[in-house]
Each structure stands twice: as structure tokens, then as C-alpha cells.
Amino acid sequence: MALISPSRRLRRTPFSDGVEAAGVKGYTVYNHMLLPTVFHSVEEDYRHLKEAVQVWDVACERQVELRGPDAARLMQMLTPRDLRGMLPGQCFYVPIVDETGGMLNDPVAVKLAEDRWWISIADSDLLLWVKGIAYGYRLDVLIDEPDVSPLAVQGPKSDDLMARVFGDAVRDIRFFRFGWFEFQGRSHVVARSGYSKQGGFEIYVDGTDAGMPLWNALMEAGRDLDVRAGCPNLIERIEGGLLSYGNDMDRTNTPHECGLGRFCNTATAIGCVGRDALLRVATDGPVRQIRAIEIEGPVPGCDRFWPLMDGDKRVGRVTSAANSPDFGTGVAIGMVRMTHWDAGTELRVDTPDGPRAARVREAFWI
């Protein structure tokens, strides 16, 4: 692996000082911002995440804020998920599609009020798409990236840690709901959500200057809980089937190919830009779809498509892979053609280190 060269373009976050002090060893870049990838080792971070509690700098989940009389209309234009029943205080995972039904992002929409939304984005400049659509349709809406930076608290001891800093009321936040909670006189959105299957919260930290005081308070309050700086963990997220935009899907994929059909209500999502393009695939289903793939390990790091083969025939590709300590196998996410996507189908995956036996699974590991 090579080093990452610092520059202003790879934006630091309100928590970067804390991340560095905790001895971050690796980064990726996400929304033009630094995202830590490893502190001790990916395996050690994984073990700790499953047993204790971690604080994650996920400021790179930037917000696209929609504000104004046309905010709700615009939000529905962006996604085939029917948002009519969504209430302020709720978070919805929303596939965002272009006019062809291709995925532009897979963010979490946060409904702050009828006329105010945050879109907590994955790795693409969704702001540009949203601004372009709003301008083209002359909508009455303000669109901007506010100074709001998510900090995640993840792991089985998350509730205990959060209660110490924000009070016991945080325990009552239901999954994908949020409330406003005070810290040092400022109010922050706190949601029960996060990019792991170990439970936890995301604090939408309001204001760069509030970042390090909160980081430090969480570290201090959780000392006896063995709190550590952490980050989204490659192994755990694959085991849990958490997709990564840009890795597991991109603009060439429909939500249905990504297994996100349950988040689409294409028939009733009136106004959605990609609605017409998606109606047929919403009814008939896709011809390829994301699957959990078990691979005979050990597998190398996956930094490119690995072809999934049935003999000489290419039937799909692996896009994320890791070696799972808990399941004692290579765990992977791949896109597989309909002809070969049934659970139990035996395939071969061609990795840069050579071919490996692979098997399509019924479900992810958790």
C-alpha cells in the first residue's frame, strides 16, 4: 500500500485531531473528505466493535440540506421510495436514481420538518444533481451543504456510553428515528442508525467547533467501557450485507439489482425522476442482483472487479471481499446473473491471487 498525500482538497473533519491522536493507520477518501479505515488492525478493530463501543469520524457523510416550500416535492423527485407517510423525526434509507433509474447515491434522508430535509450522502456529489434538478424545474428551495458532521457511536455498549453524555432519554430513540439532544448548550440531531450491525447512534454534530469537545467527552465518559476510536469495518459491513456505493453499485445499477426493491414504491412515487424507467423492472425484477458470496479463503484485498465464473462463462462479479474471523471464510458481496443467483450455486471467482471456489448464499452472515 502507498501513502495518502495530504492536501486541502482531501478535507479534514471536525474530528481529525482526535482521529490522529488515536493513531489512525489508514484512510480512504469519501466525499472529498478523509475517512479512517483502520486503527489497530482491521481484525482487531472488528473484534472490538463487536464487543465494546467505538466512536467513528463519519463526517464524510455530508449533508445536502433542502429547505423551502418545494423541499418535499424535490425530495420525492429524487427517489422511487414513497415519502408521503414519512414524519418529521424519521430517517429513511432512500435509493436516489437518475432519469434512467440508475443509482446516483444511497443516502439516509432525515426529515427535520415538512419543509426541511437533510440527505446524508454516500460517496458522490449528490448536491450537484439536486441543484441541477431544482434549477431546471425552477423549484423554490434552498440547497446547500451545512456545517453538520456525523459522529457515529457503534457497538453493543453504545446505549450506555450515549446515556452518560446525552442522558437516559437517548435509550428511547427507536431505530431510524431521531431526536434533538443538547451538549454544552447546543442542540444536535441524534439518530439510532449507523453503518454497522452492532447497534448504535449517529450524532449530526452541528458546527465544526463542537466536534472535538464532543469527541473528547465521549472518550472520557466511556473509559471504563473500553471506548476506542473506530471506523466502518470492512469485514463487519460485508458480513452484515451493508452495501457501499461506488464499491458494490454505481450509476449503471438499478435499486432492484442492488436488492433495494423493498425501499422502492415505484408505482406510487409520483414525481420521481426515474419512475418511468423503473416501472418495468419493479414489476418483472432485475436480471442480475447483489448476493452474499462465500469464498474459500484467504482472499486478497478487493480493489477491482473479480469475475464470477461458471466454467468459461462470466456470470457476475465480486465487488467487496474480506476474510471473516468469526465465520472462518472469505465473505464477499457480488452481483450475480439470474441464471446463477440461487442459494447454493457453486461458482469460481478469479482473484488477482488466482481462482477460488465460491458459493452463492441465501443471505448475509448476520
Added chain:
Amino acid sequence: MALISPSRRLRRTPFSDGVEAAGVKGYTVYNHMLLPTVFHSVEEDYRHLKEAVQVWDVACERQVELRGPDAARLMQMLTPRDLRGMLPGQCFYVPIVDETGGMLNDPVAVKLAEDRWWISIADSDLLLWVKGIAYGYRLDVLIDEPDVSPLAVQGPKSDDLMARVFGDAVRDIRFFRFGWFEFQGRSHVVARSGYSKQGGFEIYVDGTDAGMPLWNALMEAGRDLDVRAGCPNLIERIEGGLLSYGNDMDRTNTPHECGLGRFCNTATAIGCVGRDALLRVATDGPVRQIRAIEIEGPVPGCDRFWPLMDGDKRVGRVTSAANSPDFGTGVAIGMVRMTHWDAGTELRVDTPDGPRAARVREAFWI
């Protein structure tokens, strides 16, 4: 510095195998793609760039292709530069602005034909803005990212190296013009352009599979010219005043603030989305502008805004900085308020390593 974690999301390029074989030591991420930053050392790469010839993997300069009857209309909507006089075969540096006149990108537009353009982009997902505008205005135009990856040949011996591979006709290409040149039976756009002041070309390599054969041919043909793998060089580009989108400017800046007023014809750029917003600043001028800043060295790496101070008063900020061997000083790019932007103004810059004396220059170093 920390390591960069590989993943499919940080896309490899058609030339990555060559880059790795040449011993790349550092990367940045640009348009979700790996961009090498250093091979030997930034200083050694700099010296070699100025004396010999380098081959650069700049595949991360992705193309946004516009094709169809409304392509030219759409292209003019994107920029305040008047494109009416532009001919096929020309390249134009075009500030791209949003409806407020804020910079979204500073690409090179390549006019392939009246109804076919490439926009060779800096680091933002401009495709999403262009698609959004085209959809909102119901334009008859296809917009996509083709499988075209620029490979730059830069340095004083560029003409000699290119002539050996593409024939002597490449010597006749004028600055910011291009022609079609064959390599192994396939035709590629070759332009006299590039992100250095040392002269050279950019080959818009058509097709991933054509990448490594061309890379290898250039390396082979240039052996006695001391050809090496290289990359945009931080020191050289600051000396030459080559701006970097995301470092030196972003969506909060107008082209005029970036000193790009000479590329704007706001009055006659009919149809440009940001025209109304820019008319006044185009006439009156901006209240802050990019300047070359000389800093008493040595300076640390610049990965955040460095405040430019006049006593207690903040009058600007530095966004890129390096230590120049040739000029024996810290060289920097900064944005300075009108009250303090005159050449010779003495300022202080607050770096993370402490304050440094700084001086506004009349022009960049080259």
C-alpha cells in the same frame, strides 16, 4: 502520513499496473480514482520534470461526453466563456458555474464536432450537474462518462518522445489544439496541453485495453531521453500558478475571484446558467482574489486553510504551499482581500508550525 486503503470505489486506471511497477510512493484520490502524487520524492520528481520527460497517469481527468443536437447549447449553459468562436479541434479552459456564479469545476472542454464535446474534468462529479440541467431543460443530448483516460507526456523532451511514438506530425499541434493520432490501429485524441508549465501533451486514450500497450511503448521509446513515470508536481504547479479545484477554489468562489475573468465573456455568454449572477462582478471585479504568495520557508504541507493576517486582521488564506528548490523560498497560492492584494504587501501566514512572514507577489514564478 497514513496509508491509503485500496477498494473498488477508489478506481484503478488503465495505467495502474505501470504506475505500480514504477514504484509509486503516494496517491491522492481524484474523481473517485487513484492519482499518483510522488515516485522518487516530490523534489526529485520536480527536478526531473523540468529537465527530461515524464509519462503521467491522469486518467482521473474523467470525460463528461455531450452528444446530440443540443450538445452545444448545453455546453454554453455551463460556462460564462463565450463558445461561439470555438472550432472542432480546439480545447478551451472553461470555468463551470452554478446559478449563483459559484465554481463547480474548472475543466478543459474539447470540441470534437459541432454536436460532440468532452469536458475533461477537475475533482467534482460534474456529470451529475450536467445531467440534472439537461433533464430539467429536456435537452436532446446524451451525457455519459466514456472509457477514455488521459495520459500526459510532460517535460522539455515531450515533443521528441511523442514524435517517436506518434510520428513527427505531433510536433505541429499548437497549444490547446488537438488532432487524431493512431497507435496500434486505434485513433486517439492528442492535445498539446497538460497540468505543468514544462510543455507537453495529453493523449485521450480510447479504451482501457489500449492503456498499458501505450504506456509501455512510451517508456520503451524514451529510454535514452530518461523518460520516467511522473505525476502532477505540487511544487511546479504552484510555481506556475496552476490552480487546483478543491484546493484553491470551490463552489463558494466566482471565476473572477480565481483570477479566471479572462476566460469569462459574461455579457455575451447567452444561456449560461450563472450569467445573471456574474454580470455585476464581471463589471466591478471581485473583493478578493487569488494571488501568488511568497512565504519565508520552510513551510509544512498544506492540508487546511492557513489564515493570512495583517496583525490581528484576517485578510485571506493560503490553500496550497510548497518549498521551491529553484526559487529558494516557500511558494504558495492564496485568496487575498482587495485591501491587501497589491504586490509587495507584507503579511503573516499562520501555519500549523507557527507564523511565517509572507508577501503578495505581482505574478507567479513562471
